[in-house]
Amino acid sequence: xxxxxxxxxxxxxxxxxEVTLRCKPISGHDYLFWYRxxxxxxxxxxxxxxxxxxxxxxxxxxxxxSAKMPNASFSTLKIQPSEPRDSAVYxxxxxxxxxxxxxxxxxxxxxx
Amino acid sequence: AQTVxxxxxxxxxxxxxxxTLSCTYDTSENNYYLFWYKQPPSRQMILVIRxxxxxxxxxxxxxxxxxxxxxxxxxxxxISDSQLGDTAMYFxxxxxxxxxxYQLTFGKGTKLSVIP
Numbered sequence: 001x002x003x004x005x006x007x008x009x010x011x012x013x014x015x016x017x018e019v020t021l022r023c024k025p026i027s028g029h030d031y032l033f034w035y036r037x038x039x040x041x042x043x044x045x046x047x048x049x050x051x052x053x054x055x056x057x058x059x060x061x062x063x064x065x066s067a068k069m070p071n072a073s074f075s076t077l078k079i080q081p082s083e084p085r086d087s088a089v090y091x092x093x094x095x096x097x098x099x100x101x102x103x104x105x106x107x108x109x110x111x112x
Numbered sequence: 113a114q115t116v117x118x119x120x121x122x123x124x125x126x127x128x129x130x131x132t133l134s135c136t137y138d139t140s141e142n143n144y145y146l147f148w149y150k151q152p153p154s155r156q157m158i159l160v161i162r163x164x165x166x167x168x169x170x171x172x173x174x175x176x177x178x179x180x181x182x183x184x185x186x187x188x189x190x191i192s193d194s195q196l197g198d199t200a201m202y203f204x205x206x207x208x209x210x211x212x213x214y215q216l217t218f219g220k221g222t223k224l225s226v227i228p
Contacts, residue, residue: 031214043218056215089155096117100147101216103157 002026004104006092012110018080021107023096024073033101034067034077035091043091049075082111114205116140118175118219125194126227132179133189134220135204143209146180146187147216152200160202163187165209199226 005024013019018022025032033048049055052069060067064083069075079086093101115138124199125131137146148160163171163180169179175195191198204219 033214033216042220043216045215048214050214091157093157095214100145100159100162102159103149105154105156108155 004092004094004102006090006104006107008107009105010108010110010112013082014112015083016081017111018078019082019086019109019111021077021090021092021109023075023077023092023104025075025092026102027073029094029096029102030068031095031097031101032075033093033095034075035093035103037089037091037106038087046077079109082109084111087111114141114206114208114217116204116217118202118222119203120185120222121220122223122225124225124227125191127194127196129194130192131191131194131224133202133204133224135187135189135219137185137187137204137206137217138208139185139208141208141210145209146178147205147207148176148178148187148189148196149203149205149218150200151203151221152197157203161189175211194226196228197224198224200224207220 007022018072034046037043046059047067049069066079087110089106091106095101117136144165146163150158150160161173161176172188175192177190201221203221205216
């Protein structure tokens with residue numbers, strides 16, 4: 001099994017630009033999670049999906065953030081427009097029904 | 113709301129020795145899951161071990177074991193025969209077991225250095 005796949009691994013962009021992060025969960029996992037990791041706030045859940053449907057997006061910081069899951073094998077997290085304070089590592093994780101979450105390698109985002 | 117506290121920001125251990133990382137949590141729930149994740153410099157989050165609250169027996173995975181004290185709301189991780197590859201950030205995490213409660217709450221982490 002390839003595990004959770006995220007792309008890109010690194011992203012550097014300028015303030016105001018649109019950023020799209022991508023995730024492919026482990027096949028057969030019904031749940032997909034997006035987390036953000038910063039030094040100040042640690043690991044925070046942004047949103048999670050069950051069977052491609054968003055269940056809880058209360059962690060999404062602002063309307064500039066949006067996430068989609070068009071099918072069971074793909075999800076995106078979009079930031080538009082990006083700001084320097086969005087700089088962080090963004091993780092995608094997936095899990096079988098109500099069980100252990102397996103994380104991808106993360107995307108390190110730097111907004112200049 | 114649940115909280116997870118890791119009181120040791122940094123620790124070090126000599127190679128081949130044993131080290132214990134502390135974690136306490138606060139919850140009013142009776143059934144839940146606890147996890148330890150490892151994050152090496154590559155920043156990949158790797159599951160080390162999990163514990164279900166309704167199980168009294170402490171979980172063990174090779175050199176990694178936990179001391180789960182439900183009444184004290186304590187969940188410490190013991191690493192035996194420490195290896196250089198164990199150098200990493202270690203995060204304790206909590207999740208409710210009820211339907212719809214899939215959010216992981218993480219502690220701030222403990223940075224472990226294994227010294228040759």
